[in-house]
Amino acid sequence: MLSILVLHGPNLNLLGKREPGVYGTATLDEIDCSLKQEAARLQVAVATLQSNHEGALVDAIHAALETHQGILINAGAYTHTSVAIRDAITAVNLPTIEVHLSNIYRREAFRHHSYIAPVAVGQISGFGPDSYRLGLLALVNYLNQS
Numbered sequence: 001m002l003s004i005l006v007l008h009g010p011n012l013n014l015l016g017k018r019e020p021g022v023y024g025t026a027t028l029d030e031i032d033c034s035l036k037q038e039a040a041r042l043q044v045a046v047a048t049l050q051s052n053h054e055g056a057l058v059d060a061i062h063a064a065l066e067t068h069q070g071i072l073i074n075a076g077a078y079t080h081t082s083v084a085i086r087d088a089i090t091a092v093n094l095p096t097i098e099v100h101l102s103n104i105y106r107r108e109a110f111r112h113h114s115y116i117a118p119v120a121v122g123q124i125s126g127f128g129p130d131s132y133r134l135g136l137l138a139l140v141n142y143l144n145q146s
C-alpha cells in the first residue's frame with residue numbers, strides 16, 4: 001500500500017484557534033482526520049506531522065525515504081524562506097506536492113515566491129482544508145501513474 005507523509009509547518013498548530021478570518025475555523029486535527037478519511041477512500045496510508053522547527057521538518061523529509069513514497073507539504077512561512085527544506089526534498093527525490101490553505105498569490109508580495117514549488121510535482125493554493133484533500137488526490141494519482 002502506498003504511504004504518504006503529510007507535513008505541516010510553523011504555526012499551523014494554531015489553526016482554528018487564532019485568526020479564523022484568514023485561515024478558517026477547521027483545526028489541524030480536523031484536517032488530519034479528513035485526510036485520513038480521504039486516504040482510506042484512496043486505499044493509501046498517511047502519516048502526519050506538524051513542527052514549528054525547520055530542522056525537524058528536514059529530518060522528517062530525510063526519514064521519509066525509508067517509509068513513504070510521496071510527500072504532501074504545507075511548509076507555512078518556511079515556503080518563502082527555506083532553502084534547507086527545498087534541498088531536503090531534492091535530496092530524497094520523493095514526489096512532493098505543495099499545498100496552502102490561502103491563495104498565496106492574492107496576498108503580500110513576499111508570499112508570492114516559493115522555494116519549494118520548483119522541486120514539487122505541483123502546487124495547490126487557496127482552497128482552505130480542501131487544498132490538502134485535493135493535494136492528496138493529485139499525489140496518489142501521480143504515484144499510481146508513474
Ligand code: CA2
Pocket residue numbers: 010011012014015016017018019023074075076077078079099100101102103104111
Ligand atoms: O496559506 C497557507 O497555508 C500558508 O502556508 C500559511 C502560512 C503562511 O505563512 C503562508 O504564507 C501560507 C501561515 C500559517 C499560520 O497559521 C496560523 C493559523 C492560525 C493562526 C495563526 C497562524
